[in-house]
Amino acid sequence: MTVKRLAAATAGVLVTAAAIGAPARPTIPLFDAATIAARCDTELAKARATKKTIEARKDTDVFADWNRLSIQVQDFGYPVYLLQNVATDKATRDAAQACLEKLLPFETEVAQSVPLYQRVRAVRPKDAIDQTFKQDLIEKFEDGGATLPPDKRKRAQEIADEIERLGLQFSKNVNEDPTTVVLTPAEAAGMPEGWLAARKRDANGNLILGLDYPTVVPFLQNATSDAARRKVWMARYRQGGEQNLLLLDRALKLRYELAQLHGMPDFATYVVKRRMAQTPAAVNEFLGKVQTAVDEVEARELSELRADKAKFTGTDPAVPMLYRWDLAFHQERVRRARFKIDQEALRAYFPTDKSVLYTLTLAERLYGIKFVERKVPAWHEDVRYFDVFERVPGKDAAGKTGAVGKNAAGKPGAFIGGIYLDLYPREGKYNHAAAFPVRPGSTLVHRTPISVLVTNFDRKGLNHDELETLLHEFGHVLHGVLSKTRYADQSGTSVKRDFVEAPSQMFEEWARREEALRLFAEICPECPRLTRAQIEQLDSARKYGQGIVYARQREYAAYDMKLHTGVPPEAMATWAELEGKTRLGHVEGSLFPASFGHLMSGYAAGYYSYMWSQVLALDMLSAFDGKLMSADVGRRYRQTILASGGQRPPQALVEAFLGRKPNSDAFYAEITGRR
Numbered sequence: 001m002t003v004k005r006l007a008a009a010t011a012g013v014l015v016t017a018a019a020i021g022a023p024a025r026p027t028i029p030l031f032d033a034a035t036i037a038a039r040c041d042t043e044l045a046k047a048r049a050t051k052k053t054i055e056a057r058k059d060t061d062v063f064a065d066w067n068r069l070s071i072q073v074q075d076f077g078y079p080v081y082l083l084q085n086v087a088t089d090k091a092t093r094d095a096a097q098a099c100l101e102k103l104l105p106f107e108t109e110v111a112q113s114v115p116l117y118q119r120v121r122a123v124r125p126k127d128a129i130d131q132t133f134k135q136d137l138i139e140k141f142e143d144g145g146a147t148l149p150p151d152k153r154k155r156a157q158e159i160a161d162e163i164e165r166l167g168l169q170f171s172k173n174v175n176e177d178p179t180t181v182v183l184t185p186a187e188a189a190g191m192p193e194g195w196l197a198a199r200k201r202d203a204n205g206n207l208i209l210g211l212d213y214p215t216v217v218p219f220l221q222n223a224t225s226d227a228a229r230r231k232v233w234m235a236r237y238r239q240g241g242e243q244n245l246l247l248l249d250r251a252l253k254l255r256y257e258l259a260q261l262h263g264m265p266d267f268a269t270y271v272v273k274r275r276m277a278q279t280p281a282a283v284n285e286f287l288g289k290v291q292t293a294v295d296e297v298e299a300r301e302l303s304e305l306r307a308d309k310a311k312f313t314g315t316d317p318a319v320p321m322l323y324r325w326d327l328a329f330h331q332e333r334v335r336r337a338r339f340k341i342d343q344e345a346l347r348a349y350f351p352t353d354k355s356v357l358y359t360l361t362l363a364e365r366l367y368g369i370k371f372v373e374r375k376v377p378a379w380h381e382d383v384r385y386f387d388v389f390e391r392v393p394g395k396d397a398a399g400k401t402g403a404v405g406k407n408a409a410g411k412p413g414a415f416i417g418g419i420y421l422d423l424y425p426r427e428g429k430y431n432h433a434a435a436f437p438v439r440p441g442s443t444l445v446h447r448t449p450i451s452v453l454v455t456n457f458d459r460k461g462l463n464h465d466e467l468e469t470l471l472h473e474f475g476h477v478l479h480g481v482l483s484k485t486r487y488a489d490q491s492g493t494s495v496k497r498d499f500v501e502a503p504s505q506m507f508e509e510w511a512r513r514e515e516a517l518r519l520f521a522e523i524c525p526e527c528p529r530l531t532r533a534q535i536e537q538l539d540s541a542r543k544y545g546q547g548i549v550y551a552r553q554r555e556y557a558a559y560d561m562k563l564h565t566g567v568p569p570e571a572m573a574t575w576a577e578l579e580g581k582t583r584l585g586h587v588e589g590s591l592f593p594a595s596f597g598h599l600m601s602g603y604a605a606g607y608y609s610y611m612w613s614q615v616l617a618l619d620m621l622s623a624f625d626g627k628l629m630s631a632d633v634g635r636r637y638r639q640t641i642l643a644s645g646g647q648r649p650p651q652a653l654v655e656a657f658l659g660r661k662p663n664s665d666a667f668y669a670e671i672t673g674r675r
């Protein structure tokens, strides 16, 4: 997932802009609750003043004006948005939420500015980048309501504001859900020592489980008691609660109304027309093909799991029902038996700190960059910060050429930007994995980017799925920090929604191939080493279960499209009906939509984007021609795809990188486990 909500707001003079040749190394400001509360209104007033000034201008470059306004708003708003998700104290998170509720409407205010719209329309773009930017802005004005009659424009603003507030509340309800599950030690049978030791206990020695990933995922994979798994599964699939279903239904109604204001039949049509897919029909056609491709694979995999359950429980193979809380458990058993892959045991192979170093080293070698850790103030003591430099030929302490970001004269290469890593779960923290582009770069004003990685990993080690997650999110981080776009609003991950997951999904491959994983031995000589045969087993184990994974992804995407097509149906009933038609059915009492955050963010009518992007991700991989560590291809990819952000259409970028039109062969091979 990538997070980008205050998508394009805006204002004023960039105070941190670096002087050319002596780049400043900006960091994220750490506001506390009082500062956020005190500054929120002033910042908004300043942004409005800037907007007014640039609306009245005639002779200046409107794109540069817009860029300054965007940056002014981002400099305050984006750190506040980050803090709403990661601040350690509830007061700061609450103040951040209250402030965002005030700031977010400004985005629509700008998008509804008729004078700015007219200024942008009158521009004759000086090159292709400005042409794309002009088109982006015109679409933003049209979608925001600048072209609507005043009464409809006002209503569009009210709707946008309310949707933003609903989204903030929804994610807060998920992040701060206080639900715990108390289990007796007997109910935790099957769990590894390390996991048991890390859990909280009550006075009677019972385990207290939260809903975070390091707790829930291993439990569902390993706990032998199906009754206990059911308890934990149910708590997880009720996260967010009934309250969130109400928020979701309200958002659906508002989105429908918004689409109608714009003369569109529904929300899906209104948003998909700006994406690569262009029409909901194209999305649905794609989802239909996915379903056809994976249907049999899923059926076969489920019957294998059912057989495993029969073996495990000693019942007649024809009898056992397979439940949703059985899936991960029996998948793990089959993977262990068939491929000798034990996800828990893999944690010894991938210690968390070494996995981070692995990821950084991969990026350094592929993209010709260098990460240098620096102590900077952060929101929590676990958070790490790295400066990112161009890698220049030089010598390190051991005399090894090119090993450090300093040249022979001891000067580092050009400063590129900064990254923060916030890796471990905490109470009240954003509870999935995401990249936050907190400071979008802009070459026009020499503004360097900062991206933040937020995950919820086990401190000791990662299993293979989590190593893929780390690389996935780091793919978004690199997209942000290696961006070299002229304007901040086209920076890095500010690409079309159905392209944004391509760089991140592509980077997952570096967790799968021997050539890349060999690096791990270099980084961690004391770690147990995966043999070539084990890596192949790991990949076979991953391919096993693809039918189940993609059938589920198709269901999520089809559900999302259904909610946003035509008059919105009731969210929970629609899910129960749709899930009820699947092979594993719907579990009465579970409330999956209450924690399906994508539906409340920029992924509304956009969940299909993951698979749509993956078509391009897997096709782009083919350029490496099996040589995953090729620095030549890596640099070309950095220059063509990552550096360009949203300043060229994705189709054109991918074609330029591949030297041909993209195709979906690799994707269909992947989802049917043939790749």
Ligand SMILES: [Zn+2]
Binding pocket: 001, 002, 472, 473, 476, 501, 504
């Ligand atoms: Zn992602």
